[in-house]
Amino acid sequence: MNFEVIIIEIRINKDSGVPLYVQVKKQIMNLIRNGILKVGNKMPTERELSETLKVSRNTVSTAYNELEQEGVLKSYQGRGTFVAEEATPWKAQNIKDKINKFIDLGLEEAIETGMDVDEFLEIVTQRVKEKKEIMSKITALYIECNIEQSRMFSKQLMDSTNMNVIPFTLDDIRSISSENQEMLEKAQVIIATFNHVNEVVKLTRPFNKEVIGVAINIDLETIVKIARYSNDTKFGFVCISQEFMFKARGALEKAGLGNINIQYTNTTDTNELSKLLSNSDVIIVSPGRYKDVKQIIGEEKEILRFLYSLDDSSVKALKSKIMELKYQK
Numbered sequence: 001m002n003f004e005v006i007i008i009e010i011r012i013n014k015d016s017g018v019p020l021y022v023q024v025k026k027q028i029m030n031l032i033r034n035g036i037l038k039v040g041n042k043m044p045t046e047r048e049l050s051e052t053l054k055v056s057r058n059t060v061s062t063a064y065n066e067l068e069q070e071g072v073l074k075s076y077q078g079r080g081t082f083v084a085e086e087a088t089p090w091k092a093q094n095i096k097d098k099i100n101k102f103i104d105l106g107l108e109e110a111i112e113t114g115m116d117v118d119e120f121l122e123i124v125t126q127r128v129k130e131k132k133e134i135m136s137k138i139t140a141l142y143i144e145c146n147i148e149q150s151r152m153f154s155k156q157l158m159d160s161t162n163m164n165v166i167p168f169t170l171d172d173i174r175s176i177s178s179e180n181q182e183m184l185e186k187a188q189v190i191i192a193t194f195n196h197v198n199e200v201v202k203l204t205r206p207f208n209k210e211v212i213g214v215a216i217n218i219d220l221e222t223i224v225k226i227a228r229y230s231n232d233t234k235f236g237f238v239c240i241s242q243e244f245m246f247k248a249r250g251a252l253e254k255a256g257l258g259n260i261n262i263q264y265t266n267t268t269d270t271n272e273l274s275k276l277l278s279n280s281d282v283i284i285v286s287p288g289r290y291k292d293v294k295q296i297i298g299e300e301k302e303i304l305r306f307l308y309s310l311d312d313s314s315v316k317a318l319k320s321k322i323m324e325l326k327y328q329k
Contacts, residue, residue: 024063040246043081139164143192146288173203195243216308218251235262236280238289
């Protein structure tokens with residue numbers, strides 16, 4: 001399987017006083033955060049990037065090493081360095097301490113203006129209530145590649161945010177009906193997993209909607225089921241996108257299952273798919289590929305769904321982002 005090396009734009013300021021490797025590292029993180037670099041994208045080699053930026057190879061090596069230690073990048077012997085995560089590595093540390101500092105500053109400011117502590121607490125409580133009311137009035141669309149996962153993630157978001165979240169699929173947008181178009185026009189925000197964000201942005205551009213990405217984590221039950229099979233088991237993994245394939249491979253490696261006998265594909269060619277399925281003892285599928293795989297093999301072999309759940313930290317970031325958007329009540 002060949003991965004395309006993405007051309008990335010990084011600007012180095014050698015007069016800024018900021019260490020060069022820090023500049024490289026931060027800009028790579030920003031490119032990932034903004035969706036320019038996606039999970040599974042292959043990075044330039046250290047030599048290629050150092051020559052492009054006209055910096056030492058050690059500068060790029062240091063940036064890559066730190067990003068790999070933080071889980072942002074992943075290197076594979078003989079294959080290169082790839083984007084492995086979306087947003088988690090740059091989340092603020094000690095978030096409670098950070099919030100407490102803001103509260104302390106606000107309280108100090110209030111006291112200096114003659115306000116007592118109870119008045120300050122009342123203002124804070126009222127503000128939080130207003131924000132919760134804003135959230136409850138928002139209608140969002142959650143767009144996934146398959147309705148099963150979309151429904152699951154939509155329910156998780158409704159439970160944790162109090163928003164009205166409507167499950168959609170990419171096909172609902174690609175071939176949009178008048179009913180779906182009406183729902184899309186009424187929605188204030190669109191939510192999608194990071195590996196679908198770029199496509200969702202393109203498909204919904206005519207509607208001028210904010211698209212927010214969220215991260216997902218592998219369901220541990222899936223990992224446990226795979227781990228129970230013997231070492232000589234031959235697995236076939238079938239999914240839709242290259243990004244899903246890469247993320248699944250990384251999840252298995254993190255779980256200590258990097259050495260299992262597994263063949264990956266996202267092919268839609270029936271003959272090619274049938275050949276892989278016939279050569280596999282157990283089939284693992286992304287939810288969006290379950291039906292077509294089931295049609296080919298029926299009850300002959302076990303099919304395991306490779307499931308994910310929404311990342312808690314990503315959901316918190318989503319709520320914060322929606323608060324910033326200041327939607328009309």
